[in-house]
Amino acid sequence: MFSFKKCGEKSCHNFIFNGGLFCLKHCARESHTEKKALEFIRDTQLIQNLNFQFMKFQDFSFSGKHINSCFFKNCSFRNCDFSDVQINQSFFDFSDFENCTFRKSTMKFVSLAASDFHHCTINESDIFHSNFNGSKISSCDFSGNDFYFSAFLNGNLKQTDFSNCNIKKVSFVFSKLDGINFKFSNTQEALFEMSGYQI
Numbered sequence: 704m705f706s707f708k709k710c711g712e713k714s715c716h717n718f719i720f721n722g723g724l725f726c727l728k729h730c731a732r733e734s735h736t737e738k739k740a741l742e743f744i745r746d747t748q749l750i751q752n753l754n755f756q757f758m759k760f761q762d763f764s765f766s767g768k769h770i771n772s773c774f775f776k777n778c779s780f781r782n783c784d785f786s787d788v789q790i791n792q793s794f795f796d797f798s799d800f801e802n803c804t805f806r807k808s809t810m811k812f813v814s815l816a817a818s819d820f821h822h823c824t825i826n827e828s829d830i831f832h833s834n835f836n837g838s839k840i841s842s843c844d845f846s847g848n849d850f851y852f853s854a855f856l857n858g859n860l861k862q863t864d865f866s867n868c869n870i871k872k873v874s875f876v877f878s879k880l881d882g883i884n885f886k887f888s889n890t891q892e893a894l895f896e897m898s899g900y901q902i
């Protein structure tokens with residue numbers, strides 16, 4: 704359940720940052736606030752109902768954490784470890800992921816729309832009902848996962864390994880696919896183009 708308030712700055716529509724009065728953009732002493740938020744995440748296993756919009760994470764470990772109903776929109780993640788992470792009903796839209804690793808992770812109802820993934824690894828993970836729509840994915844290893852009912856609509860996917868994946872009910876409709884390896888994945892159960900729509 705989301706319980707976010709809007710930023711106290713007039714005409715700003717962002718959610719308040721981490722229980723304060725303003726969004727991260729409008730927090731006074733922004734770097735101090737961001738540092739406290741990083742410490743909070745580092746020291747907390749169950750992270751829920753919080754907004755971390757616009758934060759930058761570098762060489763940061765989310766390993767073993769449970770993230771429920773959180774906002775990480777417009778964030779950047781460089782060299783971050785998401786191994787053994789459980790993420791439920793959270794938003795990572797418009798974010799950048801570079802050199803990040805998801806291993807034995809679970810994501811359910813997670814939105815990662817319009818995000819960039821470059822040199823990222825997702826292996827041995829269950830990613831259900833999640834949304835990568837409009838995302839740019841390049842030079843990634845997404846092999847050996849269960850992506851049941853997730854969506855990669857209208858994206859730009861390049862040189863990425865989707866081998867040995869369950870892609871049942873996964874939609875790649877309107878996406879540009881270039882150099883994608885689907886070996887041993889059930890492509891016949893995925894959706895690659897609109898069909899059967901008749902007036």
Ligand SMILES: [Zn+2]
Pocket residue numbers: 710711712715716717725726727728729
């Ligand atoms: Zn604001």
